[in-house]
Amino acid sequence: MDKELLENRKNMIYEFMCSDLYVPMKLKEMAILMDVPRDERGDLEQVLSELLNEGKIELSRRGKYSRAESRLLCGTFAGNVRGFGFVSVEGEEKDIFIPEAQVNGAMDGDLVQISLPPGKPSGKRREGVVEKILQRGVTRLVGTFQKSKSFGFVVPDNLKLAQDVFVPLEHSQGAVDGHKVVVELTGYGSDRKKPEGKVVEIIGHINDPGTDIMSIIKGYDLPMEFPEKVLKQAENVAKPVSTADMAGRKDIRDWQTVTIDGEDAKDLDDAITLTREGDHYRLGVHIADVTNYVQERSALDGEALNRGTSVYLVDRVIPMLPHSLSNGICSLNAGEDRLALSCIMLIDKKGNLVDHELAETVVRVDRRMSYTSVRKILKDQDEAERAEYQELIPMFERMEELAAILREKRRKRGSIDFDFPETKIILDRQGRPLEIKPYERNVATRIIEDFMLLANETVAQDFFWQELPFVYRTHDTPDSEKIQKLGLFINNFGYSIRISQEDIHPKELQKLLDKIEDTPEEPLISRLTLRSMKQARYTTVNTGHFGLATQYYCHFTSPIRRYPDLQIHRIIKETLRGKMTEKRITHYEELLPEVAARSSQMERRADEAERETEKLKKVEYMSEHIGETFEGVISSVTAWGMYVELSNTIEGMIHVTSLKGDYYHYHEDTCELVGEATGTRYRLGQKIQIVVADTDRMLRTINFVLPQDAEKFGLDVTPESEGQQEEKEL
Template sequence: MDKVIFDVRRKMVLDFIEEKNYKPMKFKELCMVFSVPKREKEEFKEFLDQLIAGGELTLTENGRYKKAEPDTFTGKFCGSTRGFGFVTVEGMEQDVFIPADETKGAFHGDTVLIQLVAPAVPAGGTRAAKRAEGKVLQIVERGFTEVIGIFQKNKNYGFVIPDNQKIGSDIFIPCGKTMRAVNGHRVVVKLTDYGNDRKNPEGTVTEILGHADDPKTDILAVVKAFDLPTEFPEDVKTQLLSVPESVSPEETEGRRDLRDRMTVTIDGEDAKDLDDAITLEMKDGHYFLGVHIADVTHYVKEGSPLDKEALKRGTSVYLVNKVIPMLPHALSNGICSLNEGMDRLALSCLMELDERGGIIGHEITESVIRVNHRMSYNQVSRILDGDKELTVVYADAVKMFKEMKTLSDLLRKKRKERGGIDFDFPESKIELDDRDFPVDIHPYDRNPATKIIEDFMLMANETIAEDFFWQELPFLYRSHESPDTDRIKRLMILIKNYGYYMNIRQDSIHPMEFQKLLGKIEGTPEETMISRLVLRSMKQARYTTENLGHFGLAVSYYCHFTSPIRRYPDLQIHRIIKENLHGQLDDGRQAHYHHILPDVAVQTSSTERRADEAEREVEKMKKAEYMSKRIGQRYEGVVSGITNWGMYVELPNTCEGLIRLQDMDDDYYIFDENTYTLTGEDTGRTFKLGEHVRIIVKDVDFLAKAVNFMLEDSIFAEGEM
């Protein structure tokens, strides 16, 4: 709906609601009042839903629309095992706390209408910040229709203990609805009743995934729990029949022919979907960098079954050894993969940079390329280290790799100078056996070659975003807004205990202050801990139609352009870029994009969060499985978190475990939430973040996907490790 029409209709509806004689009306009655023709009823329903989402209307339990109560908002309910919950409201800085007796039977994942009953209280002095408090007025939409969990038989009926610990109740399974599941089976339950504060939810077992002890069932359970689509619909499969296996001469007409340039892809050893390639030449002291991205939109047309399914999925999901792709393999591993020696269609960002790494010109063009070498990060890193054998094998590209390293260093230096924040957390590399059981976990090696690709992709993304911002065309940006002031003040209190300080001016902070802090803590015992606290203080990046800048990168313009095989936003802006190149973005097409892009931004931000959560769940699960075979073993670790229920310790292999307060039986420990320390009441013994400790693996809670440690008597003196 056009914004002007939306605003006019919104005023009409809300003015009507304000009338004294107004009574809640059903949808059919409202359509009659506003003379909505049959062909526009679906659009009118969407319009009313937007007013509900904006907190201006509510829908009663009997389906009548009425004016929203004061201070009402719509958001997602996040449950807990203790009955209370939190509601995430779009645009609100913090979640709203919902006491257990005010949830109105809301289930984890539900969309709910809430009313604020107490505002948020910011931190001040020694006083901790307090979340806003609310109560659920209405359940707008159920978030889950199915639950995954472990079946427990009890005479003629059963219960399912949900895998998701945020679902606070077991699911009751009546007699005859168990599919003959036995104790320990991991099952899928279709919910038939969501229960209330006096009654458990109820459901029917619809699928038995296998036994909980079988490692192959756990990833499948996460896939089911997050409703990740594993099969492509029939209309998508039908469309794939028309996708060619190779590029025809006709398809290359009118494109920039770059097949004579030395072109490489640099990816992980096991990567299959190669959607970015690089060229680099030096002329008169200037760098001519080409970032060439697979032209996926040539094969995925707007509104086609492939496009609709890609938007629905939003992103590819990577679950240790399993990939749930956004696009079918015929595209992602076939015609859209920039395979060595094959002609491929691309969308290229050609940039000229001066000797200091500053961009002095660029061009965006449709192209045809041919990759000379399919390289791995490890191979390029070894070549840069002088590996003689690889230097001979790839002699024609060695000079280019060295120039890439030089340019990468320049770009990284420039990013640091402007205040870009470079978090260097060790990612976990989890290796599984043929039974899907983890046999090794260690930090993933981030070498110079990975940084080269990262730096070049960042440059292309920034260049594209700035180009389209100044053209004032509808676009999809990757936005990372400035941190919330209260969170920064809280962080300041914490780092002050370690002798660090950041400069805040007029309730705002420049990313350079974070970068300076990260530089000061580099190599210190508290580096990992403070880095994580800095990250937690920031907002989550998201997709927006408005250019809000990227705080973490310290850039004014940023988008996602470089991965259209695995991210829908990239695919979407490729379509806009290509239409612009062909002069097709007339007023009608711009209006079209202004209409659809807000929904694309919301959908893709949501599916990205879903993918991140699923990936974290699988990682936690596999780490728990790995440590379950190491009960009683001793490790050296670092205190990574302290709470009022215990302290978390991270091991060198990236696994983390909890030492519960009740297991610290040498004293009664008091938690200080301002300094994040635990202090013994009698001994005065203090534990703080970043401290080195010795632990023993106590046990593993598979339901919670958590590892529990016990503390050894001795702790490391500062600097011993």
């Protein structure tokens, strides 16, 4: 049934059920009354199912349909380790709280129908009741197998799945205590009965190297191997660039061209050219033409859409495309002819875009540069490095000059720049963490970032004004309630932000971050500002990018590792070739909403998996440092304790129950824990010394205590090592 017909039938049947003449009836009774032929009853059932999912009608235990009396909503249930949960409903600003007693068998990820009690308690979060589970979100899970004499059970790794899974021994595949397994659920249990399942894969023993990361990969259902058909297709298309391939393309192989990436990068999908023309800069951002090899609706394309993005875990990369493409013909390797899609921009000395051209090109990179080399050339003035790349130095200096102009222009319009260090984790061959440290941005990483931002903006603006179907990268204005809370909090430090008509301009937040730069409260206010903002996502409607303070933004620069970029390249090329007909416009209007939704969903999954592997290795690393003393900064304060972040980016918690000698109250308005008797205060951004108390690999948590409390927890305290002290002084 097409969408228009379905909507018409839904409206007709709902109006019928709302009439005074209607009495609750079963599907069969309704079909007879409405004279629906037997072979069309499936359509009627589909219409009723849609109305049920929308919460407009109810289905009684006796199978009778009636108009919904209480307000019913549908959404996704997110479980909590303590038994309660939340339901996120599309179109509703806030999630709805589900108390433990009202969960009624729902599990994390389930699509559920909930009812809301009449009225809304003032000042409180709305509460609901799970009335019906419409669709199960979890059919498989990963966990640790534990065996008893006559049966086994699996403790899920996902803490939001609060119940263990019962496994009959005949369905255990011979798993033993401590095996990490994948379980397929065969039953979801009830109030008196646990969920039941069967082991479909044994990943390995919990103590075996690599089992920990593989458990996360399986838990997030990340696809490891490419189907044979996809691999064969990749090999078939990954042919050297021929004269025929170059036909009709702009040949820029004689332009001085470089790639700048990390030392260990293998998929080099962006190259840069930059010349000075009087008072103007001509900047070329050249992106690998991946769509030349990944055709729409091919097996390669289907697999790329399914994956959505490459996933960067601590010990491996799970690519969106096979290596024969991503590390081969689609990688802009030095000295080799490559097909590219180029955004060539003319920029004046104030950073304004004067003109631009989008073109299918042929490029040949002169040198493959690393961020470290470019930093040595520009900042360290390293003689050996400058001698090695002498012919490129003028271009690198122009790059630094132009990047500074572009950054200042973005700053003036209010673009928000959060400079939190990423984590770099160095593992040994067994996967054990040897070192964990912050991975700071430098002059070279900023140059590439600035140029990619401009190319992404330029492409988005171009296609917005062409009024063609497109995938935008949007970032909505923060919730006014969160901004109001931020405003109240920063008043405690003597700062303020201007909010007009419940909205805030990004420039206000950027001005705040400028004011707090190099102050003791900078880490604290920066984090709270970040937490007050929404997540960016992919959409087909251009609503602008709040964080970058721009009306136009998209992802154009990484088609090897992000599906939206790949899709955008197709749209650009069809437009350049004059093939964007009405038929193709309709095609994209139907296709792109699914692409945007799927890509946003897969991005979230990748982000969560990456965070979990980092947390895992951080816990493993700190388990070797029990009893050692470190200095950190309080990064979050709650009623149950405070989180402390160390200089190596590792975060742990000091539970309020471990603060001996006083009773501590949490003050929400100032984000402080205050001792009732002593008046001792612990607040966000405060530097304190901590002792590593213990770690939990299952929960992936790290617990700290204060040095004065360490002995009470039986810890043999080691003071800060000389190495830690030297690092602090540096």
